[in-house]
């Protein structure tokens with residue numbers, strides 16, 4: 406029972422990239438792509454009453470031209486939403502915005518999703534000058550409205566990272582507007598309520614050519630999206646962590662606190678060794694004392710003891726997760742005491758409950774931790790009572806099932 410929307414159809418040159426630096430493969434594709442509707446994009450915090458000039462209003466993308474005829478475009482992509490997992494399922498469009506050496510980003514545009522072309526000498530390929538972000542868009546129960554979760558936080562984090570990596574970054578407004586345009590252009594790929602979300606992946610990279618070590622002379626900001634299924638589709642599967650004693654993810658003064666691409670290839674080794682031994686992931690310790698918890702490869706960690714929630718404090722070597730920060734606030738509003746401080750491995754081994762947070766899983770219960778050959782288990786193969794409660798509140802808020810008193814969600818309609 407698919408409803409259809411009437412949208413202006415677009416001419417053949419639709420999204421030809423004006424820049425010679427990029428080519429996309431799909432220009433002449435006959436895939437049935439849904440053209441985006443830019444006619445009435447309004448952005449406002451869903452439960453705050455932002456006036457029409459207080460919100461960001463978006464104008465038609467320059468790269469899109471329309472003719473007068475109309476086509477019927479299904480509101481939902483015709484795929485089996487129950488089988489969508491966590492792999493990349495490319496959607497229709499990606500957003501591309503460039504910045505030259507003066508540090509100003511030009512107006513970005515939507516292009517068909519496809520390969521990009523960059524110089525072999527690009528800064529990102531040679532010296533790893535790159536950052537990524539990750540956030541999700543949920544379709545609300547009414548089927549039409551889409552909710553973003555705290556996109557300004559991702560924008561700010563990218564700006565902090567860019568500062569550390571000597572890169573210019575889009576402003577918070579540019580970032581949020583770009584995410585909005587991209588999600589709306591790919592709206593038919595936002596899963597139906599309860600079937601998952603649209604994962605949004607912004608990238609910022611030095612695409613200008615360099616030879617000697619220096620910041621790149623040109624930067625590109627790209628956003629692509631992919632529908633992802635519910636993480637806990639087959640029921641909750643608590644993860645089994647091994648505490649890593651040899652490898653470290655981050656060092657004081659390094660880049661562990663920013664989402665730079667270079668942090669991630671470096672953790673693959675420890676992660677693959679752990680996986681080969683049957684663990685789900687690695688829990689890192691501080692590199693000086695090898696005693697204090699840091700985080701898992703791509704999510705933050707929390708412990709619960711006697712109803713008090715503790716998580717390692719942010720001080721440069723831990724990625725400041727937006728889910729982490731939101732979880733702390735949700736827990737406090739639920740009446741829990743939350744401490745951000747140094748947390749030792751010993752405390753971990755004695756905890757009542759352990760869980761991880763990150764955009765992909767939101768909250769993932771930890772079923773066991775292994776440290777120096779000693780395995781400690783938590784719970785009975787499911788969420789602990791505290792993590793279950795917090796998971797329910799946070800996801801209900803993200804999906805628009807409860808009122809967003811925190812004013813965290815942004816409603817796109």
Ligand SMILES: *Cc1c(COP(=O)(O)O)cnc(C)c1O
Nearest residue numbers: 703704705724726727728763764
């Ligand atoms: C992205 C990331 C997280 C989680 O951050 P969220 O904003 O909650 O998604 C945690 N740790 C690392 C290393 C990460 O890269």
